[in-house]
Amino acid sequence: MLITELKSKDTILSLLTGKVFIINCHGCKEVWFPEEDANALQKELPNVTGILTTDYICNPEHLKLRLSKHEAAINEADMILVFSCGVGVQTVAGFFPEKKVCAACDTYALPGFQGVTPLEYDCKQCGECYLNLTGGICPLTACSKGLVNGQCGGAKNGKCEVDPNMECGWERIQRRLAQIGRLDALKCPVQVRNYATDAEVSKK
Amino acid sequence: MRITELFDNGEFVVTAEVGPPKGINVDHVVEEAKEYLSGITAVNVTDNQSSVMRMGSLPACIALKNAGLTPILQLTCRDRNRIALQSELLGAAMLGIDNILCLTGDHTKMGDHPGAKPVFDLDSVSLLHTVCQLEKGMDLSGNPLVGEAPKFAKGAVVSPCSDSVDAQLAKMERKVMAGAEYFQTQAVFDSEKFISFMEKAKQFGKPVQLGVIIPKSAGMAKFMNNNVAGVHVPQHMIDALAADKERAKAGITGVEIAAQIIKECRPYCQGVHIMALGWEAKVPELLKLAGI
Numbered sequence: 001m002l003i004t005e006l007k008s009k010d011t012i013l014s015l016l017t018g019k020v021f022i023i024n025c026h027g028c029k030e031v032w033f034p035e036e037d038a039n040a041l042q043k044e045l046p047n048v049t050g051i052l053t054t055d056y057i058c059n060p061e062h063l064k065l066r067l068s069k070h071e072a073a074i075n076e077a078d079m080i081l082v083f084s085c086g087v088g089v090q091t092v093a094g095f096f097p098e099k100k101v102c103a104a105c106d107t108y109a110l111p112g113f114q115g116v117t118p119l120e121y122d123c124k125q126c127g128e129c130y131l132n133l134t135g136g137i138c139p140l141t142a143c144s145k146g147l148v149n150g151q152c153g154g155a156k157n158g159k160c161e162v163d164p165n166m167e168c169g170w171e172r173i174q175r176r177l178a179q180i181g182r183l184d185a186l187k188c189p190v191q192v193r194n195y196a197t198d199a200e201v202s203k204k
Numbered sequence: 205m206r207i208t209e210l211f212d213n214g215e216f217v218v219t220a221e222v223g224p225p226k227g228i229n230v231d232h233v234v235e236e237a238k239e240y241l242s243g244i245t246a247v248n249v250t251d252n253q254s255s256v257m258r259m260g261s262l263p264a265c266i267a268l269k270n271a272g273l274t275p276i277l278q279l280t281c282r283d284r285n286r287i288a289l290q291s292e293l294l295g296a297a298m299l300g301i302d303n304i305l306c307l308t309g310d311h312t313k314m315g316d317h318p319g320a321k322p323v324f325d326l327d328s329v330s331l332l333h334t335v336c337q338l339e340k341g342m343d344l345s346g347n348p349l350v351g352e353a354p355k356f357a358k359g360a361v362v363s364p365c366s367d368s369v370d371a372q373l374a375k376m377e378r379k380v381m382a383g384a385e386y387f388q389t390q391a392v393f394d395s396e397k398f399i400s401f402m403e404k405a406k407q408f409g410k411p412v413q414l415g416v417i418i419p420k421s422a423g424m425a426k427f428m429n430n431n432v433a434g435v436h437v438p439q440h441m442i443d444a445l446a447a448d449k450e451r452a453k454a455g456i457t458g459v460e461i462a463a464q465i466i467k468e469c470r471p472y473c474q475g476v477h478i479m480a481l482g483w484e485a486k487v488p489e490l491l492k493l494a495g496i
Binding site: 144145146147148149150151152153154155156157158161162168170171174178183186187190191192193195 | 286308310311313314322324325326327328329330333344361362363366367368370371372374375377378381382390431432433434
């Protein structure tokens, strides 16, 4: 089971730039989603071009179909704000390599079945989602060391020192941030992870 | 002595590095360092380099210090969490070690205990930030330290010839922001790449020491090209090493190559860091040939 918890209203407001398209994932049965709180908050957000509320946005084929019905509203928006677990945010970001995609939730783990997720995106359920600092690519799962402050010196020809078949997560992040004009995200304050909320540590 | 004082005085700072033994006897390491490295400013002591288990960096630093050398404590985030790292730093300060180099560290899978748990609770950036906290008299959680706060010359590394130089520069900037005061680089074999890197890196206003490896053979050069991140030995150097195997084996070719790189890069950096990899005996000759 997972819990998606809304980030604070101040944090969400600080993410907004221009017009916003909203995606809600009412998910799989394994995720608890704060539906009422999310709806109440979305009513207060300015410049919303449209809202897509659906389930299983982690399924790219399914998501593609849903997105196609909102093309105009998405094109009009400067960014997409996603209310889902970390996998959902990454799947959406994968569809829009040139648009700012932000996570409105943090994802926590609960014991039990973790749902079905695509292989290319994974959420570590760390409870302090980093996707807004990294262009929608998770540094915890895309980097073999789970680094949150940038690339180590171990990448060779774009590949990770641990696995020559694995692309360096931080090179992907760097490219994505350059693509969406958000390299300034790399100037954020020093990040120190809070393992008290991490799935590995908090799971009993 | 903190090596930052020398950078501040405009000196060209020369350092080298040694690895502690896989055992309890450091006599050989200390003797070699005394014989070949006593003329240089300071000596890095690696921290389980390449994730291969050895004696810790701190006790080996103390052995070098007792022999009259200035050690630089290398500290990686691979094997210790934030509690152990801070504890180690306090211990180092108590023992008079005031030069450190903060690294993330190679992954455990790279070494001789591939089944070990990789820690990476902190990374090079958050470790530098943690050191600054300690220097302010508090720990990473904000709890006050008792008595005098430690003070270190805080070093970090950067890889100028990496194929993702933008990501390296971004990381370098984060390290500066987190408190890095000087940088040592991965080994450079391409002066032009280094010089163009320095053009971009000089905006950070921190001293950078050129990283140098003396290439021992064409085979070693090819191995580094295939396996060592951020290192690329150009073909003409490999050819020079292959042309006369005896000369290469005696270290003559390698020392010439390394000296040439130092000469070409010297106007653009503030020091040189020599990773001798067992060829400590060649260091005095290299420095002489490079005109240092």
